[in-house]
């Protein structure tokens with residue numbers, strides 16, 4: 369990233385709103401880089417990041433209570449434009465000397481906003497618009513130097529500004545889709561008020577990342593567990609571009625992968641990209657350890673332990689390695705110190721390589737930790753990764769083992785892999801990649817009676833799991849056309865030996881999970 373574009377950053381201070389990631393999205397959609405930072409980020413930390421503007425997010429707290437999250441007073445004196453959203457606006461009112469009143473009557477849902485001054489924040493938006501409100505407290509007296517620039521029937525100060533200090537507040541949520549012209553309001557803040565030029569692109573991110581990786585790694589070596597999934601593939605491609613053969617990738621074929629997967633990964637990364645790839649085929653090791661194990665947690669534990677063992681053995685072959693590269697994404701990193709106080713920097717660890725032996729103290733290299741999943745896909749395409757990999761659905765580390773309910777055997781793996789291939793093929797024909805989050809087969813340990821020709825059969829049941837989701841935190845079963853389900857079912861029953869029944873899983877998450885075993 370050039371010096372100029374690295375300055376094009378908006379800092380969002382996180383006061384715990386459920387919409388915070390949406391704010392970050394809105395910023396980046398406008399080709400302006402954005403970081404979500406803890407609410408108590410100090411003025412000097414902020415200055416070191418050189419943001420063009422600061423957004424104070426909403427949050428569940430009320431200024432009428434004690435011990436609520438407050439920003440450092442000094443951030444209001446940095447001369448950097450600020451936009452306070454909801455609780456963020458109340459903070460602005462509070463610190464600048466206005467009056468906040470708690471009202472028993474909450475305002476939740478759509479409201480009509482009347483624009484009193486369309487000069488900057490509401491430029492080009494007309495006299496009134498629909499906005500999304502969600503608040504109990506409100507500003508009943510704007511601070512000295514501020515003026516009201518929009519109101520609703522219930523909220524006389526729905527937006528305020530101090531034009532000369534470039535301090536702005538909105539009581540409603542411009543980041544949510546229900547605020548009809550929210551995107552324009554945010555754009556006005558970025559471009560009219562903060563003076564951003566909107567030049568942040570994936571290419572500038574690549575330049576910046578390559579520089580950062582080289583700086584961080586120096587002459588050192590990096591190892592990466594390549595699974596062939598989107599995140600680890602893009603991580604490896606980026607690090608490889610930065611330091612070439614000093615990145616060693618380990619691909620563990622534990623025998624629990626989908627049909628064709630291992631070959632595809634090997635072809636792509638070793639033959640096409642000429643990565644320093646260590647491919648290890650250790651199917652028997654995993655299957656032997658899984659023999660007779662039916663408890664889902666035990667299965668996962670065994671796979672996790674064995675994976676670390678194999679990975680460690682291979683990584684040692686690279687000699688002295690200083691860094692472990694991981695595909696941690698932005699949503700995996702909850703950067704905020706919890707809005708209720710206390711530090712809660714939490715990293716979801718399920719797809720990271722945890723539990724390495726104590727003598728292997730790698731430093732972490734996480735070049736994707738500022739990106740959302742769809743941005744990672746864009747990045748992967750810019751780096752030249754093939755569509756077959758970029759369109760991959762998420763696939764759990766323990767692989768098909770968590771999709772075989774009960775014991776994992778060679779025969780059951782064969783059945784599941786063949787059934788899953790049919791699901792993949794038919795879903796690929798159906799398309800709708802962007803709508804379907806995951807679609808796969810699960811092998812149930814239930815046998816039931818069927819007839820094939822004149823013969824009675826007594827075979828396994830396959831459950832189809834096809835879900836839509838945005839982030840896997842919640843998911844809905846997909847309303848797939850019956851013809852597609854029929855095609856998948858027919859193909860599995862006719863073509864996969866050992867299956868005579870296919871059922872469709874119509875449960876949502878929560879209370880169910882996406883995978884059948886955890």
Ligand code: XMP
Pocket residue numbers: 718719762763764765766806840877880881882883884886
């Ligand atoms: P659940 O089953 O919890 O899954 O609804 C949520 C998402 O996480 C994936 N998943 C995993 N990914 N290692 C992974 O890398 C795992 O052990 C694991 N378990 C579940 C799952 O496929 C879904 O996308």
